[in-house]
Amino acid sequence: MFFESLMVYMHKSIDKVLITEEAIRERLDTVAKQVMEDFQAEELVVVALLKGALVFAADMCRRMPVPLIIETVNVASYHGGTESSGKVKFLDAGMPDVGGKKVLVMDDILDTGLTMDAVIRELLEAGAEEIRSCVLLSKRKQRSVECEADYVAFEIDDEFVVGYGLDYQGLYRNLPYVGVLKV
Template identity: 60%
Template structure:
């Protein structure tokens, strides 16, 4: 797998240090009560596990399976909700976790749906946010790292289901595509 990586963009130690700071920000911004956390699968799973272990409060954790890349290098432009069950959010504050903010379509669609389902407020946290113009006007409340507009894998992010288990974020070689 390492041979498929052009370069390491963010190494594991840097990621872990940033997650410490993000957890402190989340704890500061959500005093008291149980927070509903919704993890977007599969990409945000590694990020969410490491981040949420650092948040010293009562959490109700739910997962939501959505897809927009469908195995390609770019968003398809369509966000599909793949689960039959939708988390109960009526009257609750929600923290939505995703791996990467790219076109904005996924966060926009899920946030809109959560508000339609009765969430009081939806706050978003992403490991990565690409510095690019978005198809939807959306910003994350908590961002691990701003990156350029390149295709990255590792730390939960994948290409065709591979590379999620890399402990860092790396740029995939064009020859690996």
């Protein structure tokens, strides 16, 4: 009963469903196929940016039939608000071992570009052979830095969204769809 009440509460906080669970599933199949065609690697390192990319990365990894090394990097740029703070904070002590490896960075959303840009620079410094980026969502907006993802599941307008890994103050990540939060 508690779980059902919590889910009803969360759904009431959503202004509209932007991308359905079914649409996400179908699009991830297509994006994973594109990634596999491009990389054609015997081994690939997936670097998922925590915490937002956790759900997206897990679903994508299950769609990629090659040996994968899965790593995570814990970064923050929203710091509890509904807009990027403009500052990327690395919450881990160091970067994963990517020296001489092909890397796919996965994130939930490309907004200002600051997070993806900072992570890619750090991975290059750590010796990655090749880096590509993959995001669930890319906002149609001017970025703070020149940064675009190599693979984009969905392009969206500049709205604050939650669900499927995206959160507001730690909540809503477990929604099976992407929705616009009532503000």
